[in-house]
Amino acid sequence: MHLFEAVFEKHRDRTVLAILIVLSLGLMALPEPVQLEAGRSALARLMLPAQRAATFVDDYRHVRSENERLRRMVATLALERERLLQFRDERERLRRLAEFKEEQTRKLVAAEVVGRDFDRLQANLVIDKGSAEGLREKMPVFSYGGLVGSLSRVFLTTSWVELLSSKNHPVSCIDKRSRVVGVLEWRYRNFFELRHVAASEDVVAGDTLLTSGFGGTIPKGYVAAIVTRVSPASDGLSLRIDARSPVNFMGLEEVFVMTEEIPWDRSLFYENADTALMRDVLMRKSRR
Amino acid sequence: MKVLGPIIGILVYLTLQAAVAQRIAIGSVAPDFVVVCVVLFGLQRGPILGSLFGFVVGLVVDLGNPGFLGLNALTKSVLGYGAGRLGAATSPGVIVLFVVFFVAAFAHDILYLIVFMWPHVGSAFVTLFTVALPSALYTAVAGILVERLLALLGARVVTARGQTRQ
Helix, strand or coil: CHHHHHHHHHCHHHHHHHHHHHHHHHHHHCCHHHCCHHHHHHHHHHHHHHHHHHHHHHHHHHHHHHHHHHHHHHHHHHHHHHHHHHHHHHHHHHHHHCCCCCCEEEEEEEEEEEEECCCCCCCEEEECCCHHHCCCCCCEEECCCCEEEEEEEECCCCEEEEECCCCCCCEEEEECCCCCEEEEEEEECCEEEEECCECCCCCCCCCEEEECCCCCCCCCCCEEEEEEEEEECCCCCEEEEEEECCCCHHHCCEEEEEEEEEEHHHCHHHCHHHHHHHHHHHHHHHHC | CCCHHHHHHHHHHHHHHHHHCCCCCECCECCCHHHHHHHHHHHHHHHHHHHHHHHHHHHHHHHCCCCCCCHHHHHHHHHHHHHHHHHCCCCCCHHHHHHHHHHHHHHHHHHHHHHHHCCCHHHHHHHHHHHHHHHHHHHHHHHHHHHHHHHHCCCCEECCCCCEEC
16 A cells, blocks of 8 residues: 555656546447436537537627528428329329339337537437437438438437538439449548449539448438539549538437338328428418 | 536537537548547646546547447547656647647557557548548647637646746
């Protein structure tokens, strides 16, 4: 004991550092599910107000013009939707005649972002839904703008989302116009590069990149990015394709997790309440 | 009051990191205000308080970053300790401070990446030169600006040896 005290007195700073290193290593060695889920979620909730405050000014500045744009969009979508419903029914009838598999859509679970990391070298979000809501690892996560990422860890009441803006999250994409397939890899902020596209392929700026569904984790046909620039790569054999995600990864407040497949007619988009809401928006717009 | 100051400091630097760092990032190169915070505290208060402060700040960062609980606590404890040792040995002129910030940020990222990528340390090298090195330079510039701003606001940067710079 005296020896310990003597060493501690003589090398107090090193002893404190050694204790802290051992503590840190101990924390790292904890089994992942035990890693203080409740405490971390609570702290994440404490951090959220600071981050919301940081984005408040931007949000406030854009809210009026965004509202106007959204009303216009809803009106256009409502009309478009009516036409698409007719096409859908017609298409389903034809598919049944041809004995194709009935098409399905996915159920969306809305979740609030309750935490975000301060780490420069990783990119994760914490959301307030977990396995209790039917969420499972690798389920894709979307926002209004498009693909956001996928679930990397799922606990009972919270989950971690690994963002698309992460070096560990390449996604197979297909050009909506020309059907060219490539791999979308993150570069910085919401800028990406579509890789592995031959120089002879047809990709131009403005093309929309959709998820290809290859790999089976992320379903086919959802917006991932918009092509911003196309130029020949230095190897002369492929294209260098820069793209930008419509998602503001830094400002995400709510996201949607895609869970199980359900038939189209059970989709939330086709509920009567939804139709009533759209009609209400349209009526209000016409009264103005 | 002795405890309140560091707590406010942590909150201010974490807010800077969350709200400002990504907005002023050049490509994937962003300054690390948390490193600046730990280095300044370590320089002022010495290795013991520096490492304890680094541990607490790192733990807070870890709690907001699901994945590797303890990783930031480890790297920032070592950073706080190193800054504290330096504070006892050096007088913080602008150039010295710049070098201290740069070395601290780079060493922090090296340690972080080694632990994070273990045992595939080889794949950390690309990140080390494309992200960590330029980020360390950016952090050093940001650190000097923060230190100058603090000086303008009347704060004094005092080293553990007691030398001051205003």
